[in-house]
Amino acid sequence: MDSNLLWIPLFPFLGFLLNGILGKRLGNRAVSVIASVAPLLAFMVSFGAWRKIIDPASSGALHWDGFPWIWLDGILEIPFALHFDGLSAVMCLVITGVGSLIHLYSIGYMKGDPGYHRYFAYLNLFTTFMLLLVLGDNLLLLFIGWEGVGLCSYLLIGFWFQEDENCAAGKKAFIVNRVGDLAFLLGMFLCLIYFGTLEMSALTNADNIAQVSMETTGFMADPETGTGGMAVITAIAILLFIGATGKSAQIPLYVWLPDAMAGPTPVSALIHAATMVTSGVYLCCRLMPLFEAAPMALSIVAVVGACTALLAALIAFTQNDIKKVLAYSTVSQLGYMFFAIGVGAFSAAFFHVVTHAFFKALLFLGSGAVIHAMHHEQDMRKMGGLRKQLPFTHLTFLIGTFAIAGVPPLAGFFSKDEILFAGYKAGIMDGNSLATMFWYVSVATAGMTAFYMMRCVAMTFWGNSNVDAKLEGKVHEPGGWIGFALFVLAIASALGGFLNVPEFLGGHAILGHFTGLHVSHANMTPEELDILHAGEWTSMFISLAIAGAGLLVGYLFYRNGSGLPAAFRSSAPGAFLGKLSENKFYVDELYAFLIVRPFEAISQLMHTLIDQVLIDRLLVGGSALLVRGFGELTRRMQTGFIPGYLLTFGCGALVLIYILLNQLAKGGAQ
Amino acid sequence: MIPELESFKMPILSLVTLTPALGALLLTLIDRNNKALIRQIALMVSFLGLLFSLIMVGNFDATVGTMQMEENLPWIESLGISYHLGVDGFSVLLILLTSFSMPFVFLSTWKAVDSRVKEFHIALLLLQTGMIGAFVALDLILFYLFYEAMLVPMYLIIGIWGGKDRVYAALKFFIYTMVGSLFMFLAILYLYNHAGTFDLPLLLERLRTTNPLDGTQQFWLFLAFALSFAIKVPLFPLHTWLPDAHVQAPTAGSVVLAGVLLKMGTYGLLRFAIPLFPEAAMDLREEFCWLAVTGIIFGACMALVQTDIKKLIAYSSVSHLGFVVLACFMNDVESLTGAILQMVNHGLSTGMLFLMIGIIYERRHTRELADYGGLAGVVPVYSVFFIIAVLSSIGLPGLNGFVGEFLILFGAFRADAVWGILAASGVVLGALYMLKMTKMFLFGPLVHDANRNVQDLQTREILYLSPFVIMMVWLGLYPSTFTKLVQPTLSLYVQMLQN
Amino acid sequence: MFSLPALLYLSALLFSIGIYGVLARRNILVVLMSLELMLNAVNIALVGFGRVHALSTTSGEHGGQIFTLMVLAVAAAEAAIGLSLLLLIWRRWKTIDLRELCRLSG
């Protein structure tokens, strides 16, 4: 019971309230202070909490019982409770740490924007929800954060709401996420039904999982026979994973993330690179035992992850918007993480979350610095040669690039290597052909990552300047908080890998142990361990080679004066692939063609046909018309003609008498 | 703090119910030209009503599920009709919702309605009595009386102070509602002749023990009741009166209609139709659930293609109340709690949305989405409130809408995964049309010059919108304040149905 | 010779003629006469019944005859009203054709 935990999300929330309500009156300076201090305070509280749980004497976790939330005594008890263990500690530190830096960065970046206080309010709110997401002790509370960050993402993508595109992108992000959330919700329902609770500890409890795995009637089984359907545990895992594909931009729901780049760049860094998009991975790690109990689900995760990684990398090849490149790179890296999860390497996935947070934030902030310096020019074709004007930015960006490409000993090297090894082990070493195939995919993707990042660097910083003449001379290094943030993140990207140095390299996999995701090798025989280490070495060399190759090819292609890209594009397959890649494989168009437009057309059609014509005109209006028609008919029967009236009278009387006599003849008097 | 009823011997339910009617009576004595005084008195009366309902809630014993604060007086003895009021978990929140929204409705009309002010306020106050009365009535005829008594003022409100096609809309509203309620009336009379009483508790007792109904009787009687309530809800495909009524009604009318009146339908299902005829309800459960699910999706699809904001929100009501109907047919405490919360939530969020549309309509005199766009820059405060209402409406966790939807969807999913999935897809669609509307309404470039000088919210408007926001957050983060009140009754109810 | 059936047949015949007259004739005057005929046809039956009952009971019951007298009075009043209406119609409409009085309808 530690109610101090509440302060972690509460500080940013207070910042949000202050800035949101009073922001306009406080002035930009006060807003900046409040906004940046809030996550810093949260960082400090998290840090304190972290110190507490690494104390060997502690239980390794802090817990705040909170208050009843959705609470029906004895029926459904979901508290508003926070839980702080290794996994959430790391996430909290990353969120508040990187978050604080980005807040600071934003002070410089957003200077002079009319929505200054609004921006920081949103950012603080985001931090709040993100922290709630990682601290939530049950899935539903996590879901508050989950949707909350989605909301902030929506608001921040559409931050410059005067542009239609920005709002459309925000809307798209929210809706696509909602689709994922739908599955998440259903997953939670299944958990509630079969586990009877949403508490993390219960969902990861081995006994509970074993019990649910024994469930014979599958999900969506035929109600009569009880057969068919999917194993419950698998269904839960898949549904939750679909939820994760929404938030973490995986196939098929990744389409929103590239569009989300419409928001301010620090937002892209914080939300769409470092923190929010990794929450899907966090979710899977959080529920590791559950996922592990569903191997089929895991293989789906792996396949989806690897495919996403590949697809996004392919698209990244031809993007000219610097942020789009980074966005696809993010999608690709997220795909990596899911691939890792799919092959059972939760620790590696989570490790990659952390390192990715560092270097991707760095890259985005670097790109932001460029964009800022270029007065909101994002097209790389109009850059080039910026190395001279922006040497510091160039340096940090390069560090980020090498980190993501996997150059040792930068952060990305360790995490990516671990992932590739996991694939290697699951595929080649364990002899699983599917895993092998997707291991190849992931290896190829690693090379491609190095390639397109190199392309990005070369187009932006190297070579000849293509900068607009009007801007020439105005481009200069951003200083102040922007530089500071870049600096800190560059260091983190460089050194972050040492958090989890694998055992074969003499490390202790600290992070893996700390978060409890590490698969222990303690029960292996020395021989097995040797084989394992041999594999690890092999895998490392492969990954090194592929990263190096990627970087080299990239450099050769895009170094100054190289005609290779043009030559490639002029070849037939090159032109075809280039077009595909440039147009993002037409996925957006496909969705529009298959889902969005038919849906709207059908809605419109239903509105006209069913709602207006069938129900309102035909049924409602028709019955009214019918009644009124009869009314008119009866009215017309009143002719005003006395003989007619008398005849009616007489006939009426006669008919009645006739009927009566008939009845009497038949039945006699009653 | 809260006055103890025992010491006062206050007929608190009568006070809550009849205060507005007495206020209306008082208003008749006031000079029609003294508009300010009329408005103030109406406001004060509604606040008094709120005060009484707060006292009522304060004295509500959350530990028992049976009827409380009952008042049972003989009324028309010769016809067996009694003045029997009572409150339990089903009604307590709805009464509170009604009393809560009325003062703000009155505040919202200060500028909007300037012709026949006196009649308008009298109609609204009578409407309030009708609504609360329907929630507390435990005698079938008394209920029917209040149920119908709502009809006439609402009809007048739409017809007199409404928009261009108000006559058509009002007539449609009236006839539609009458179709259902007359059949219910017949069913009530049938029940009386069958079991010899109009008194609900007594009737429930007798139907289970001494005077059971056979299958056919149950079937038809249930249909009669359900038809009436389904129209009121409105359940697909009986919903076409709602868009027209909403669009034509003045703001206050829309708010009351969406906020409270529609709940009469689902409340009626829970209070009367299902417990009186449990077997028929079980037999027809599938059909009604399918209709509800269809309504959820259909309403959302319709909302998606609307260009009139009020119409859009009207269709969203069809969708949202589909959830409630779905939950009404799930006999478990979770769903039913969800149903009641969702009723309150819908009242808050849709009520607030209509209030806000009313505010902008006062300034711009159009409800076409195409006439707006880019307002967020012009009216930032307004936009914030609007977005909060939208978020509440699409069920963002942490706000009120989520809690109800979660419970309902859970219940539905547990009963039949297909229903759960289809209904839950309504949540996605909800986000779709709501955000589409928000985008067209608030965001994007400011294309119409007329929107350039729109005034932002005034203090009075902020004042009556803020309580809605507070309630939304309260219900979203600490719903147990309210679920506590509801749960014992629901547990009893579920037990009763299971026997 | 008193025969109730014969009287009744006569009565029925006259009544039918009256009905026919009312239904088929267009002259208001003839219609009025037919209406009188109907009433008086019934009178015949009443007188007949009255006689039978007066004979069969010892109490000196003369209901039928009294009834007949009453009906005669009523018929006279009716005729008066009818004729005055006829006059009115003639003044306002300049017709005594039943079929032309059809302005009010619907």
Add this chain to the structure above:
Amino acid sequence: MEPLTLSKAEILAVLPAGALFVTGLIQLLSDLGDPNKTSRQEKTHLAMIGATGALVALASLFVQGTAASTGELYAGAMTDDLFGRLGAGVIIVTSLFCTLMAGGYLSSSGNNRAEFHALVSFSAGAMVLLCQSTNLVSMFVAIETLSLAVYVLAGFFRQQKAASEGAFKYFVMGAFSSGFLLLGMAIIYGLSGASLSFSAIAAAGASDDALFAVGALLVLIGFAFKVGVVPFHSWVPDVYQGAPTLAVGWMAVAVKASSFFALCRFLYHTGGGAYMDQILIALSIVTMILGNLAALNQQSLKRMLAYSGIAHSGYLMIPLIVALSGNDILIGASLPFYLCAYAGTTLAAFGVLTALSKATDKDQLGDLNGLAKSRPLLALGFTVALISLAGIPLTAGFIGKLMIFSDAIGAGFVQLAVIGILTSLVSVYYYLRPIVAMWFRDPRSSFDLIPAPWGVQFTVGACGIATIVFGIFPDWLVELSRISVETILG
């Protein structure tokens, strides 16, 4: 032969009707001289004194006790029981209100003859007798007397073509139906063996005879004509439209009420013969449907109310059916209540029309446009009346419908209740149309009221309030109706 002596009860029993007849005679006499010598007020006052006198006389009947029947008076020609008194009360009060309204109405139409008052008084007297009559002769005479008076009333505005047409239609058809009525009575008399009074007929066991059913049917047809039951209804809309508005109000309320009271007594006493209930069911269904449907598209308010009146006759037959069906007979008590409620609301409705009509021409739906803006109270009164007619709660009309349909269901006639409900639904539409016109539309014309409108306003107000009061606290009237029906059943 017994000496001709009158008991106290016999004298008291004829007093109300007597007062009315005397008033009528005095009015006629006052017209004999110079019509302009006695002023409008004096005639009105006289009529009111007469009606009040009748009311006092009615009250004095209660000296003999409230409930119990005094048995047969005047050798079985009439009786004095609560049922009859209730009917008489409705009629006298209605005549009082009509008199109140008459002054201004008549002077606005330029007609100042006391004849109007005389005719109302005569017909009222006849109606009171009709309610009290217990044998065939007195019933026939009463019904013919009232008819004759009402024929003249219908054509009261002699100068108008429409009035003369309506009156003549009424007369021809009325006389035609009288023939049927009389034939029926003759048959019953012939079968019953020397008795004219209902109780004697019942006692003679004549109702078991097959032919009795024919006789009863013919009597029913006579009454069906009076109350406007389909297919004997054709006169109603035309006469209502042509006749003076006030006279229509009087006809709509009093003729219908008294006829129903008498029919009720006749049927309850004699049992109605074989298959009577089925005939009534058929007539009731046809009447409810046709009346409501035909009212739907009317532009003339008077025609609309005429058809609505026809429809209500259909509803009013349900209690008779219920009573005849042999089920718990007491539930037939809804008839007097419904009639009272109907009387109040109809009076209010016609009161408004009277107030607005300078002569009879202003009865188009559109003429009401915007009434609520210029004459809110009249509009309110009319609205209450319409809502009550539609059977919406908090009005007496609702309670009436409740009792009728409840009785129908209780006696097992669910189909009647269903049809009743369906047709009421239809009726809601046309009752709403005037409300729409009054409240929702902008004024098209000015609303000049007739002179001395206070009488009308008082009537509308009193009837409107009574409609609401009996809608909320109907207990007293319900009990009264119940006891009164009990009395005729003995």
